[in-house]
Amino acid sequence: MKSRREDIRNIAIIAHVDHGKTTLVDALLKQSGVFRENQEVAERVMDSNDIERERGITILSKNTAVQYKDTKINIIDTPGHADFGGEVERILKMVNGVVLLVDAFEGVMPQTKFVLKKALALKLPVISCINKIDRPGARPAEVVDEVLELFMDLDATDEQLDCPFVFTSAKEGVASLDADTPGSDMKPLFDTIINYIPAPEGDSDANLQILISTIDYNEYVGRIGVGKVDNGTVKVNQEAVIVNHHDKDRQEKVKISKLYVFQGLTKKDVSEAGIGEIVAISGISDLKIGDTLCGTSGEAEAIPFQKISEPTISMNFMVNDSPLAGQEGKYVTSRHIKDRLFRELNTDVSLRVEETESTDTFKVSGRGELHLSVLIEEMRREGYEFAVSKAEVIYKKDENGKTLEPMETAYIDVPDEYSGTVISSLSERKGELINMGSIAGGYTRLEFNIPSRGLIGFRGPFLTDTKGNGIINTVFSGYGPYKGDISYRKTGSLIAFEAGEAVTYGLFNAQERGSLFICPGTKVYSGMVIGSNPRSDDIEVNVCKTKHLTNTRTSSSDEALRLTPPVILSLEQALDFIDQDELLEVTPDSLRIRKRILDPLLRKRAAFRH
Numbered sequence: 001m002k003s004r005r006e007d008i009r010n011i012a013i014i015a016h017v018d019h020g021k022t023t024l025v026d027a028l029l030k031q032s033g034v035f036r037e038n039q040e041v042a043e044r045v046m047d048s049n050d051i052e053r054e055r056g057i058t059i060l061s062k063n064t065a066v067q068y069k070d071t072k073i074n075i076i077d078t079p080g081h082a083d084f085g086g087e088v089e090r091i092l093k094m095v096n097g098v099v100l101l102v103d104a105f106e107g108v109m110p111q112t113k114f115v116l117k118k119a120l121a122l123k124l125p126v127i128s129c130i131n132k133i134d135r136p137g138a139r140p141a142e143v144v145d146e147v148l149e150l151f152m153d154l155d156a157t158d159e160q161l162d163c164p165f166v167f168t169s170a171k172e173g174v175a176s177l178d179a180d181t182p183g184s185d186m187k188p189l190f191d192t193i194i195n196y197i198p199a200p201e202g203d204s205d206a207n208l209q210i211l212i213s214t215i216d217y218n219e220y221v222g223r224i225g226v227g228k229v230d231n232g233t234v235k236v237n238q239e240a241v242i243v244n245h246h247d248k249d250r251q252e253k254v255k256i257s258k259l260y261v262f263q264g265l266t267k268k269d270v271s272e273a274g275i276g277e278i279v280a281i282s283g284i285s286d287l288k289i290g291d292t293l294c295g296t297s298g299e300a301e302a303i304p305f306q307k308i309s310e311p312t313i314s315m316n317f318m319v320n321d322s323p324l325a326g327q328e329g330k331y332v333t334s335r336h337i338k339d340r341l342f343r344e345l346n347t348d349v350s351l352r353v354e355e356t357e358s359t360d361t362f363k364v365s366g367r368g369e370l371h372l373s374v375l376i377e378e379m380r381r382e383g384y385e386f387a388v389s390k391a392e393v394i395y396k397k398d399e400n401g402k403t404l405e406p407m408e409t410a411y412i413d414v415p416d417e418y419s420g421t422v423i424s425s426l427s428e429r430k431g432e433l434i435n436m437g438s439i440a441g442g443y444t445r446l447e448f449n450i451p452s453r454g455l456i457g458f459r460g461p462f463l464t465d466t467k468g469n470g471i472i473n474t475v476f477s478g479y480g481p482y483k484g485d486i487s488y489r490k491t492g493s494l495i496a497f498e499a500g501e502a503v504t505y506g507l508f509n510a511q512e513r514g515s516l517f518i519c520p521g522t523k524v525y526s527g528m529v530i531g532s533n534p535r536s537d538d539i540e541v542n543v544c545k546t547k548h549l550t551n552t553r554t555s556s557s558d559e560a561l562r563l564t565p566p567v568i569l570s571l572e573q574a575l576d577f578i579d580q581d582e583l584l585e586v587t588p589d590s591l592r593i594r595k596r597i598l599d600p601l602l603r604k605r606a607a608f609r610h
Helices: 021-031 050-055 082-094 110-121 140-153 187-196 334-344 369-381 416-428 459-465 504-513 571-577 600-609
Strands: 008-015 062-068 071-077 097-103 126-131 165-169 174-176 209-218 222-231 239-244 251-255 258-263 266-269 278-282 291-295 313-318 352-355 361-366 386-389 403-415 432-439 443-451 471-481 492-496 528-533 539-541 582-586 591-595
Touching: 008 021, 008 082, 008 110, 008 187, 021 062, 021 071, 021 097, 021 187, 062 187, 062 278, 071 187, 082 209, 082 222, 097 110, 097 140, 097 187, 110 126, 110 140, 110 471, 126 140, 126 187, 140 165, 165 187, 174 187, 209 278, 222 291, 313 334, 313 369, 334 352, 334 361, 361 369, 369 571, 369 582, 403 416, 416 432, 416 443, 416 459, 459 571, 492 591, 504 528, 504 539, 528 539, 571 582, 571 591
Parallel strands: 008 071, 008 097, 062 258, 097 126, 126 165, 492 539
Antiparallel strands: 062 071, 165 174, 209 222, 209 291, 222 278, 239 251, 239 291, 258 266, 258 278, 313 361, 313 386, 352 361, 386 582, 403 443, 403 471, 432 443, 492 528, 528 591, 582 591
C-alpha cells in the first residue's frame, strides 16, 4: 500500500544559463545551518569542477541536502547551458517538483523553455522563482507575465499554471512572496517548497525499485550510482537485480556493499534507506544510467527512463602524428584515447563514441561545440595528447531520401548599432530572421532560425562584430531540410614552410602577411598553421629564416625589429578557426593547428585538384 514520506522533499533547480541557480543553492545551504558560523565558504560552492569554476557555468548536475525544521530537502543543482541538457533530462526522474529560476532583467530565455518543457512533460509541479530582483533594470512584474505566457505556450495544466511565484535575490540571500516587499531571508522559499512540492510516495512493503539517474566516480570505491528509492527499502549487503527498461535482455544479480544519503555537501554512510530518499550506491562495477535496481523477493520490474535527446554535432578524435607528437602528453596511443572516451560514456548519456575504419580515429558526437570542448579540455588536463578535426553536424534522411540537418533557434541581444552587421553575417550562414524587437538599455533582440552548422565558428566573429557586447543563446529546434553550402571561413592560413624554431627576423617578415599565432622561440614544422591570412588563400612563410650576415654595416642594420603581439587562441577559438582541411593538436601544454596533409608538394596537388 502506497504511503507518503512527509519528512522529505526532492526538488531540482532548473533555469537558463547564468540566471543564478548555483548562487541560490549557496544561499539555501548557508541559511539551513550546513556551514559553521565562522566557516569560510567559496562562492558557487556546488561548482566543484575546475572548469566549472573557471568558466562560471555548471556542467554536471550535483546533489545536496538541507534540513529545514522537520523536513529534509534534497536539492539537485542542474546545468543551464543547452549543450548539457542531457544532465537536466535524466535527473528530473529523481525529483517530485522543480524550482524554475528566471532572471528578473533578462526574463524568459531559450533554455528556460527547454527545461520547463521537460518538467511539464513529466507532470512535475513548478515553483516560479524570479531571481536578481535587486539587479538594475529588473522588471519582475513583466517577467511574471512572460513566465505565465511560456506556461500557456507549453500547454501547461490548470494546476501547473496556478503555481506560486517567489521573488529572490540569491546573492543577498533574501526571498519574498511580493515583488514590492523586500525579504530578509530565504524562509519564504523554504516554506513554499514544503507547502507546494508534494512529499514522495511509494510502497515500503513492496519489492525494491531504484532508478539510477546519475553516475558518480570515486577512485577509492569506483562507480557510484545515484537514484531515488521508489518502492521498498534498500539495505547494505542486500542482494539485488539490475534490469533496464530499454534493454530487455539486461538482468544481473549484484550485492549492495555501500549505501549513502546526502547531507549538506557530503555523503553520509547509512545502513538502510526508505521510500523517497535519494541514495548513492557503490560496489556495483557495471551500473549504468537508466538501470533499475530491484529486490530479489518479487518480480524485477524496470522503471521507464527519460529518453535523452540525440547528439547533433560530431568530431574525429585521433592519435597525434605530427612531427612534435609525444613530447608533451602522458597518454598518446589509440588505446589510451579509446579507453578514456569510452569511460566518459559511463557518466555522460548525451555523448556517443564510435570506432571508425581507422584504428587511430574515433568519431565523438555531442550536443554542441561547448559539450565537446569541455571533454577535450578535461582530457587535456589529465595528460592526454591527441588531434581533433573540425566539428561537423550529423545529417539524417527523411522517408523520401532527402537530406535533413539539425536546426537551432538563436536568440541574440546586441546593441542597436550592431544589429545590421549581425543580421548580414547570419544571413550569409543561411540564418532566417524570425523576430526582431527592442529591449531595455539600447539593445535589440533578434530571433533566428539557423542550421547548426551555420553557428560553427560563429561566436568569435560575433564577439568581434559586436565589440564584445553581444549575447547569443541557442536551443535545438529539430531537423529541417538541408539549406545549402555554407562558407565557414573567409580567411586563409599562414603556414610554416620548414621545421625549426621561429625567430624574430622570420616572424617580422611573416607578420606583413597577416596575424600571427606564435612568438619567437616556438617550435614549428612544415604544414603547421602559424597565423591567419586576411585573404582567402593559404600562404607559406618561413618563420625560421635568419638575417643574412655580411661584413658591411648599413644605417638600418642595428634597428630593433618590432613584432606585433601574437593572437593566442583559446581552445574554443582554435576549434572555431580550423577549417575542413586542418586539425587541432591538443596537448597538456600546447594547442597547435596544422594542415591534414603535411607534405608541401602533396598539399599543392590537393589544392589544384580542389
